[in-house]
Amino acid sequence: MQVLLLATLLHDVGSEKKHTIEHGESDGLGRKAVVAFLDSIGLDEVVREKVQYAIDVHRFSKGIVPVTLEARILQDADRLDALGAIGIARVFLTGGTLGRELYHPDDPFCRAREPDDGRWNLDHFYRKLLKLELGMHTESAKKLAVARTTVLRRYLLDLEGEIETEYEKAGNMI
Secondary structure (H helix, E strand, O other): OHHHHHHHHHOOOOOHHHHHHHHOOOOOHHHHHHHHHHHHOOOOHHHHHHHHHHHHHOOHHHOOOOOOHHHHHHHHHHHHHOOHHHHHHHHHHHHHHOOOEOOOOOOOOOOOOOOOOOOEOOHHHHHOHHHHHHHOOOHHHHHHHHHHHHHHHHHHHHHHHHHHHHHHHHHHHO
């Protein structure tokens, strides 16, 4: 439990993603801060290594399947955070902050192109979010992921209906 609690509290320290966006490079500031903190509280080396391992492998972008239970739980929790209604809000909050457009005007749902979530907010659903459900490790996370992914899919269907309606209106007005 100690490993899991520390890893959970520290997994986003330093916000390297934000630093990378602002400065164009990741310099490991977050990792250095975590290592310094863990050293400062006098943890046993084995515990410290387990905490650091869980943090190091939790990100989706790394594509790592964790081997320890604590790392699997942290990865599941972090991924669940990206799903459901809150996950939808986070996509558009982050995308708005980064100045991304809502969706590709010719192919909003990535049917004939590769998703580019660096440019289009909606593409993040296809690049990452809809894949998270299949990568869950624990039974409880798997159940929660199914429910939250259903929310994402329902949102995409609703959005598609609204976009089609807007295109139809625009066509009738011309």
